[in-house]
Amino acid sequence: MNSMTTLTSQWLPICTVDNLIPNSGIVALLNGESVAIFWLPHAETKLYALSHLDPFSGAEVIGHGLICESKGRWSVASPVYKQHFDLETGQCLESDEIKLTCYPVRIHNNWVELQNTQAKSQLAHIQSKDTL
Amino acid sequence: MKKQCVVIGNGMVGHHFAEKFLESSMLNEYDLIILGAESCRAYDRVHLSEYFDNADPKHLQLGDEQFYSEQGITLRLAEPVTHIDRDHQRVITEQGEYPYDKLVIATGSYPFVPPIPGRDQAHCLVYRTLDDLDAIQASANEGKVGVVVGGGLLGLEAAHALTKLGLDAHVVEFAPRLMPVQLDAQAGHQLKRKIEALGVKVHTDKATKAIVQGDQHRLKMCFADETSLETDLIVFSAGIRPQDRLAASAGLALGEKGGILVDNHCRTSDPSIYAIGECAVWNHQQFGLVAPGYTMARVAVSHLTGDGEVTFTGADMSTKLKLLGVDVGSIGDAHAVTPDSLTYQYSDELLGIYRKLVISPDGKYLLGAILIGDNSYYDTLLQYTLNAIELPEYPETLILPVTSQTAPTLGVSALPLEATICSCHNVSKGDICEAMNDGAVSLSDLKATTKAATGCGGCSTMVKNVLEYELEKRGIHVDKSLCEHFNYTRQELFHLIKVEEIKTFDQLIERHGQGGGCDICKPATASMLASIWNEHVHEPALVGLQDTNDTFMANMQKNGTYSVVPRIPGGEITPSMLISIGEVGKKYNLYTKITGGQRIDLFGATLDELPLIWEELIAAGFETGHAYGKSLRTVKSCIGDTWCRYGVQDSMSMAIKLENRYKGLRTPHKVKMAVSGCTRECAEAQSKDIGVIATEKGWNLYVCGNGGMKPRHADLFATDLDDETLVKYIDRVLMFYVYTADRLQRTSVWMENLQGGLRYLREVVIEDSLGLGEELESRMQSVVDSYQCEWKTALEDPSKRKRFRSYVNASQPRRATIELIEERGQMIPARNITEEELA
Numbered sequence: 001m002n003s004m005t006t007l008t009s010q011w012l013p014i015c016t017v018d019n020l021i022p023n024s025g026i027v028a029l030l031n032g033e034s035v036a037i038f039w040l041p042h043a044e045t046k047l048y049a050l051s052h053l054d055p056f057s058g059a060e061v062i063g064h065g066l067i068c069e070s071k072g073r074w075s076v077a078s079p080v081y082k083q084h085f086d087l088e089t090g091q092c093l094e095s096d097e098i099k100l101t102c103y104p105v106r107i108h109n110n111w112v113e114l115q116n117t118q119a120k121s122q123l124a125h126i127q128s129k130d131t132l
Numbered sequence: 133m134k135k136q137c138v139v140i141g142n143g144m145v146g147h148h149f150a151e152k153f154l155e156s157s158m159l160n161e162y163d164l165i166i167l168g169a170e171s172c173r174a175y176d177r178v179h180l181s182e183y184f185d186n187a188d189p190k191h192l193q194l195g196d197e198q199f200y201s202e203q204g205i206t207l208r209l210a211e212p213v214t215h216i217d218r219d220h221q222r223v224i225t226e227q228g229e230y231p232y233d234k235l236v237i238a239t240g241s242y243p244f245v246p247p248i249p250g251r252d253q254a255h256c257l258v259y260r261t262l263d264d265l266d267a268i269q270a271s272a273n274e275g276k277v278g279v280v281v282g283g284g285l286l287g288l289e290a291a292h293a294l295t296k297l298g299l300d301a302h303v304v305e306f307a308p309r310l311m312p313v314q315l316d317a318q319a320g321h322q323l324k325r326k327i328e329a330l331g332v333k334v335h336t337d338k339a340t341k342a343i344v345q346g347d348q349h350r351l352k353m354c355f356a357d358e359t360s361l362e363t364d365l366i367v368f369s370a371g372i373r374p375q376d377r378l379a380a381s382a383g384l385a386l387g388e389k390g391g392i393l394v395d396n397h398c399r400t401s402d403p404s405i406y407a408i409g410e411c412a413v414w415n416h417q418q419f420g421l422v423a424p425g426y427t428m429a430r431v432a433v434s435h436l437t438g439d440g441e442v443t444f445t446g447a448d449m450s451t452k453l454k455l456l457g458v459d460v461g462s463i464g465d466a467h468a469v470t471p472d473s474l475t476y477q478y479s480d481e482l483l484g485i486y487r488k489l490v491i492s493p494d495g496k497y498l499l500g501a502i503l504i505g506d507n508s509y510y511d512t513l514l515q516y517t518l519n520a521i522e523l524p525e526y527p528e529t530l531i532l533p534v535t536s537q538t539a540p541t542l543g544v545s546a547l548p549l550e551a552t553i554c555s556c557h558n559v560s561k562g563d564i565c566e567a568m569n570d571g572a573v574s575l576s577d578l579k580a581t582t583k584a585a586t587g588c589g590g591c592s593t594m595v596k597n598v599l600e601y602e603l604e605k606r607g608i609h610v611d612k613s614l615c616e617h618f619n620y621t622r623q624e625l626f627h628l629i630k631v632e633e634i635k636t637f638d639q640l641i642e643r644h645g646q647g648g649g650c651d652i653c654k655p656a657t658a659s660m661l662a663s664i665w666n667e668h669v670h671e672p673a674l675v676g677l678q679d680t681n682d683t684f685m686a687n688m689q690k691n692g693t694y695s696v697v698p699r700i701p702g703g704e705i706t707p708s709m710l711i712s713i714g715e716v717g718k719k720y721n722l723y724t725k726i727t728g729g730q731r732i733d734l735f736g737a738t739l740d741e742l743p744l745i746w747e748e749l750i751a752a753g754f755e756t757g758h759a760y761g762k763s764l765r766t767v768k769s770c771i772g773d774t775w776c777r778y779g780v781q782d783s784m785s786m787a788i789k790l791e792n793r794y795k796g797l798r799t800p801h802k803v804k805m806a807v808s809g810c811t812r813e814c815a816e817a818q819s820k821d822i823g824v825i826a827t828e829k830g831w832n833l834y835v836c837g838n839g840g841m842k843p844r845h846a847d848l849f850a851t852d853l854d855d856e857t858l859v860k861y862i863d864r865v866l867m868f869y870v871y872t873a874d875r876l877q878r879t880s881v882w883m884e885n886l887q888g889g890l891r892y893l894r895e896v897v898i899e900d901s902l903g904l905g906e907e908l909e910s911r912m913q914s915v916v917d918s919y920q921c922e923w924k925t926a927l928e929d930p931s932k933r934k935r936f937r938s939y940v941n942a943s944q945p946r947r948a949t950i951e952l953i954e955e956r957g958q959m960i961p962a963r964n965i966t967e968e969e970l971a
Contacts, residue, residue, distance in 0.1 A: 015940045023676030024683075026940045034939065043648065059692025064680035066655070069648025070616060077651040079680035079688055084651075 013111040020112060025063035025076070027052050030114050035103050036063030036076070037112060038087060043074060048087040049105035049114060054078045055098050062100065134204075135162045137436070138223050138230050140213050140378065141238035142168030144177055145409030145425035147194050149236060150205065152433040159204040165230050166205070167223065169212040169239075172262055173200065178422055181293040183265050185894070188832070191848045192262075216382040218402060234404055236432060237379060237392060241372035241410035241420070246281070250343030255350055255365040259290040260372075268367060272297040275364025277349055279303075281340060282370035283310040288455040290369045291332050295456070302333045302361065304353065306370070309336055314451065314462035315502055318479065322486040322504045326458045329484070335361070374411045374418055387413035396443040397435040398428050406432040419447050422587065423555040430558065448518060448555065452503070452510045457899075458484075459507035464517045465490050465500035473499055476528045480505075487531035489513070496522050501531075511594050519551045544594070544601045553594050556587020564598050573608075575599060576884035592887045614875065615652040618645040622800065622875045626660050635665060636673040655679055656875040659762055662798035663870045664911070666918040668925050670932040681760035684936065685922055686742055691950055691961040694742060695735040696722070697759035698749050699795060702769040702787035702807075703730030712752035716745055723958045729766030729804065731757060736952070736959060740938045746923045755921040758796060762876070764803045767791035768816070772809035772826070781826030783809035786855070790824070793859065794866065796919045797912075800873040800882075803866070804838070818846045821879040822862055827851065831858045835865055835893070836883040844880040847890045850898060860909065864897040867908035 014028045020039040028035050034052035052063045057080040065076040068084060075084040075093060084093040090100035104115035137153070139146050146166065153164055168174075175192040183192060200207040208227075215224040222231045243258040245251055255271050258264050259280075272278060278294040280287045283305030294301040303310070309320025310327070324334045339356040346352040349362040374391035385393045385401035391413030398406045398414075408428035410420055419425065424447030434442040452461040468475055472493040479486045485505035492499055498516040503509055509531060516523065516530075524530070549562035559582045567581045575596050579585055585592040613619040618641075620628070625644070634640050637657045641649055649657075658677035661667070667674065669682055681687055686694035698713065713732055717724045722745075723735040737745055746756075759765060769787030773779030787807040794805070806817035807824040817823030823834035829852040837846025850861060873882040886892055895901040926932040951962035 019934070019940050021675060021935070022672065027938065028941045029939045037940075040648075054692075057690055057692065059690065061680065061688065061692045064683065064688075066651040066679050067648075067676060068650035068654075070650065072647075074648065077679075080690065080692070082651070 010116055011106065011108060011113040012116045013108075013113050015112050017107055017110055017112060023067050025065065025067075027060075027063040028112075028114065030103065031116070033101075034060050034063075035114060036065075037105055037114075038063075038067060038076060040067065040074065045074075045088070047105045047107065047112070048074070049103035050076070050085065050087065050090050051101040051103075053100075054080055054083075055092075055100070056081045056083055135233040136231055137162040137164050137234045137236065138232040139164065139166045139236045139238060140216075140223065141240060141409075141411075142166050142170070142174045142207065142209065143238060143240045143409065144174060144194065144422050145240070145429050146236075146238035147174035148426045149238060149408060149429040149432060151195065151199070152430050153436075154199075154202060154205070156433050156437050158433070158437060159202075162204075162233070164205045165232075166200075166207045167211050167213055167225060167230070168207065168209045170261060170263070171210040173207065173209060175262065177260075179891075180259070180262075180265065181289055181296065183262065184269070184293055184296040185898070186848055186851045188848055188851060189262055213378055216378050216405075218382050218405075221404065232404070234436060235406070237400070237405065237407040237411055238409050238429075239375040239378065239411045241418075242375050243368055244371040244373045245368045246340070246370050248340050248343055250351075251368070253343065253351070256343065257365060257367050259286065259293070259367050259369050265293070268293065268365070269297060271365040272299055275350065276300055277302070277363045278365050278367065279353065279361065279363040280367045280369055282368065283307070283334065283336065284313060284369070284371065285311060285451070285453070285455070286372075287369035288327070290367045291327075292456045294367070295330075295332060299364075300333075301331070302335065302363065303327075304338045304340065304361070305334070305336045306339055307336065310334065311460070311462075314460075314466060315504075316467060316488065318477070319486050319488065319502045319504050322479070322481070322484055323455075323458060323460060325481075326484040326505065327456055330456050330458070332456060372410060372418075372420055374413065376411055379407065379411070387416050387418075389413075389416070391418050394428075394444070396431075396445060397440050398432045398444055399435065406435070408432050414444055415446065417446070419449070421447070421449060421451065423447065423558075424449075426556060426587075427558060450514055450517070452507050454507075459503065459505055461501070461503035461507045461510040461513075463501040463503075463510070463514050464498075466502045468500065470499050476531060478528070478531045478533075480533070485533075489527055489531055491523065491527055495527070498523055498527070498530075511591070515547055515551060519548055521546060544597045545605075547598075553598060554582075554584040554587065554591045556591075557583040559584040559595075561598055564595065565602055568599070568602055568606075573599075573603065574885065575887075576881070579884070592889075596887060614656060615650055617641060617647045617649050617653050620644060622656060622660070623872050625657070626664075626871055629657075629660055630664055635661065635667075637661075637677050638673065649677075651679070652875070655682070655762075658682065659798045659800065659875070663915070666796070666798075666915050668920065668932075669922060670926055670929075670935065675935075684739060684742060685756060685760055685926065686737065687760050689735060689961070693735070693950060693961075694737045694739065695733050695759075696737055696742070696745055696749075697727065697731055697733050697757040698754035699757040699791070700731040700754075700766075701791035701795075702767055702784050704769075704784055704788060709752060709754070712749070712754075716748050716752075719748075720745055721959055723960055727759075727766075730768050731766060733759070736961075738938060738950070739936050743927055743933055743936050747927060750921070750924055750927065755795070756923040761798060762801050763796065763798050764791070764794040764805070766804060767794075768804070768806040768820070770807075770809050770814035772807075776809060778812060779809035779826070780828055781809055781831065783807040783815065783824075783826055786824060786826075786831070786858075787815075789855075790822075790859075790862070793916055794862075796922075797866070797870075797915050799866070799870055801876050801878045803879065819843065820846060822846075822865070824858065830854050833858060833861055836879040836890075838878050838880045840878075842880075847883070849890070849894065861897055863912040864905055864908045865893065867912050868893070868896060868904070871908070 022041050025036045025038045036052040038048045052060050054061045061079050065079050068075050074087040077084050085100050090102045092098035174194045211225045222229050243260050278299035279302045280290045281304050283303045291301045291303050310323050342354045344352050346362040350364045353361045376392050379392040392407035394407050394412045400407050409425035431442050431444045450463040468490040474491045476489040488502040490500035501513045547561050551561045572578050572581045585595045612621045654677040717734050725733050727733050767787040767790045769783050772783030803821045805822040806815040806820045808815040808817045809826045819837050819839045823846045825832045831853045832851045833849045834846035835849045952959040953962045
């Protein structure tokens with residue numbers, strides 16, 4: 001049922017922009033990986049996309065975290081154990097060695113689009129057989 | 133074998149001695165035997181009149197119950213000593229005899245009853261012990277008028293007690309003015325005016341000649357000036373006398389006017405016997421205040437341990453108190469008896485304010501002061517006197533009114549390290565600094581480690597000031613701002629939101645903050661906005677402020693699934709509703725457990741299942757349980773008098789009423805309540821933020837308890853309330869907590885850090901000292917009126933429901949990514965199993 005994997009175009013439309021939630025996240029599937037997309041209408045960069053999988057808890061939760069700002073940098077706080085991840089780079093602010101995969105994201109013709117890279121982060125790895 | 137130290141008397145000073153004895157590790161050497169004449173262990177006599185607000189003597193008791201069960205301490209109550217046998221070093225009571233190596237007499241004093249004919253009849257009482265208070269209460273039940281003989285400090289306290297009992301209260305004073313020891317004529321006059329304005333009639337310059345049977349009332353007092361006064365009861369409070377009977381018959385040296393003579397180490401004429409507190413006289417002077425008594429207790433312990441470094445060389449008799457709601461303060465040489473001393477006076481008859489300074493002849497030092505009507509000047513003036521700090525160029529500025537409504541304060545920086553901050557527990561500024569060096573950095577830490585501000589509590593502002601100043605001095609910036617985005621405390625922000633009617637986070641940060649907000653200020657703001665305006669969590673302007681639990685109205689668990697807790701008010705549930713929950717749990721394969729709050733938690737729901745589950749629960753008649761919010765969780769209850777043989781009230785109905793009233797209220801931290809139907813306390817109400825326990829006459833209200841990491845028993849707040857008053861007090865306590873607490877501060881910590889603590893909270897809630905009562909109630913009512921079941925609203929609105937999709941581009945979650953295994957017939961997260969167990 002996951003028709004997205006058969007698409008070949010470089011940018012993959014995910015949903016229309018009215019699905020975005022200001023200052024919060026939504027979650028999409030991309031090639032079997034779950035991706036959190038954050039919309040910050042007032043920030044310089046308005047859209048960010050990161051792996052939805054929290055490396056600390058192993059649960060898919062990042063897209064439900066709170067958006068935080070500190071000294072001009074934006075991050076998301078994991079709802080499970082509250083670590084922060086830089087929205088720009090995916091870097092965990094509490095732990096140097098942990099980094100979330102970031103995904104290129106844009107708005108095109110009223111659609112939110114993710115770039116259809118096949119790159120798979122080890123942390124965000126989910127086997128396709130898990131997909132219903 | 134261990135030596136024996138016997139203490140006669142378990143009053144405030146005797147208790148303090150025991151505490152200090154324990155601290156000095158003297159129990160290695162001695163067994164401590166304490167013999168109390170009263171049936172109740174040591175209690176706070178200073179606040180005796182509070183007994184009439186709250187008839188549970190526990191509330192006045194000093195120290196915790198465990199203290200006297202400490203190994204090596206024996207407390208024998210209701211065992212009066214009949215004789216001290218010095219020859220054989222033993223103390224004899226009606227029940228037995230106790231040999232001693234060291235004996236400490238802490239028998240206190242007894243009320244002086246002037247030798248007036250007729251003073252021995254019924255309804256002529258005294259005011260000193262809890263038993264006395266019970267007698268006064270019994271007598272007042274049938275009476276209308278009560279007279280206190282004696283217009284001193286204790287007499288006015290007693291008059292206050294009579295007004296609390298609903299009597300028409302009179303004070304009869306022999307001297308030409310009230311409080312002749314502490315006040316001058318003008319201050320006495322001012323105090324009389326204020327007290328009369330409060331409905332207590334004051335008769336000064338009255339010598340009582342005889343007490344005879346009355347015509348309209350039980351008794352008639354005949355005065356020397358041929359006038360008379362009829363009354364139903366008389367309370368004598370004409371001063372105290374040292375309780376020295378045992379010492380006298382044992383042949384110990386006494387003072388000229390009675391009292392056991394002691395030296396600088398509090399030793400009597402017998403070197404194995406000490407006397408401390410009001411039964412002792414030092415330099416022919418009795419000290420009728422608790423602070424000098426405590427000092428004597430410490431001096432005796434110090435001498436017993438052998439070093440005797442601390443000595444007793446007199447005490448400062450300055451006092452400040454609130455008499456019938458009127459501030460009265462007297463410091464040092466209030467009567468200006470120092471030769472050539474100078475005075476400054478300020479008086480405002482309209483407001484009933486009087487202030488006097490007594491200054492040394494060279495104009496440099498403050499010798500004494502009197503304050504009527506406003507004690508905010510007291511702390512500063514006392515420090516000038518005690519520490520001989522040089523006065524400012526114009527000393528009158530210290531007592532002139534200031535426009536900002538706050539008295540000029542002496543910066544704590546000006547105080548030397550030896551300056552006594554807490555005179556009850558003899559804590560100096562240096563002691564506080566030392567405790568801070570050892571890691572105490574909050575008011576509650578300091579109270580726990582130094583005991584400062586735990587006696588009369590009068591110094592709590594000063595302690596806080598020292599704390600803040602010292603933190604600042606150590607380069608620890610006392611940053612009270614909420615986070616980097618707001619330079620305000622939660623309390624300040626709450627006020628701004630309320631006054632400026634701010635409805636969104638964007639408005640708040642634009643007007644009063646900076647930057648983009650964070651996981652501290654956003655949920656805090658969401659909570660405050662909800663407490664005040666109570667809008668749905670999914671309103672577009674609010675939705676980004678909440679962590680996942682509040683957003684999805686469920687509790688996220690470690691594997692990213694959610695748990696669901698429907699509200700079951702008071703734990704009461706019909707069998708068919710119970711079946712409905714079971715059916716939902718079965719259908720969605722949810723792990724099911726009964727919670728500690730008497731409801732049911734369903735674990736393992738995915739995001740997309742939440743609306744489906746709630747559709748079924750709502751159809752079955754359930755509402756959201758707010759287990760995910762910083763808000764009221766449950767009101768736990770026992771079955772109450774409907775079924776229970778012992779129940780005295782319907783605790784079930786009350787619990788359900790309270791739960792339905794406060795459900796949905798957003799608070800700084802979670803709030804738990806319980807209602808017990810009798811004193812057996814099966815609902816464990818004393819471990820809750822709000823605890824209600826049924827009595828024969830109504831309800832006792834307990835506040836600010838909690839279980840958890842640092843358990844705290846709730847404090848008894850008010851007794852025998854009717855339903856309406858109970859709800860009114862809970863409204864006020866809760867809303868005041870919402871107004872003033874820090875973020876994520878439980879009620880227990882809030883209370884510990886509230887300056888003035890329980891007493892202050894009672895003033896605000898019961899006496900309405902801030903005039904906030906009605907506002908707090910109407911705020912609560914508006915929250916109650918705007919309640920909605922958040923789940924019901926969310927399900928009715930398709931745009932809100934959209935949020936619960938697991939993926940925006942897929943209709944189903946990938947259930948298989950969540951590994952579960954079966955345990956005891958239910959599914960639990962696989963990660964619970966350790967690697968060894970798997971291997």
